[in-house]
Amino acid sequence: MSKNTLAPQPSQLKRDDFVTRFADIYEHSPWIAELAWERGIGGEQDSPQGLAEAMARILEEASTDRQLEVIRAHPDLAGKAAIAGTLTDDSTREQAGVGLDQCTPDEMARFERLNDAYRHRFGFPFVMAVSGSNRYAILNAFEKRLENSLEKERRTAIGQINRIALFRLKARAAS
Secondary structure: OOOOOOOOOHHHOOHHHHHHHHOOOOOOOOHHHHHHHHHOOOHHHOOHHHHHHHHHHHHHHOOHHHHHHHHHOOOOOOOHHHHHOOOOHHHHHHHHHOOHHHOOHHHHHHHHHHHHHHHHHHOOOOOOOOOOOOHHHHHHHHHHHOOOOHHHHHHHHHHHHHHHHHHHHHHHHHO
8 A cells, every 4th residue: 555545444444443443533532533534435435545534634623622632632732741741652753753752841831830820821732743844843732722712622622633633643643
């Protein structure tokens, strides 16, 4: 299979196999994979991009409450779950891949302050698709996004979550 095709091909999977294979693409939110299956999976969803677009539509069309549940399912970046080692395998890989596991004590303190300020302001964790980024760019994005309105930040978080899903699907196609 090429990097442009998922193996096994989603369109060839039975419902339970599809849900098992893709339930964790969205952090602790298997309902997105379940709805994707129910809406129909065809050959155009056999690529990471095609499946990501189908799943993204489900999240984008979900109620605000459902969207907030998905946002709140994400861990803080460089937060307590990372320190305690209780992140999902995907989140651990993603955060370590951009050096969040190598923060200095000052950077960790800055992440902690920003995580707390962000949660206080918006009521959910800061979510960013960190692949290809670094801790300095993440900290800058954190500070900039703290200035957003609640509605803009909810939409931004959903967009970032959909990017994370695409990155995860691309990683599966490459492995």
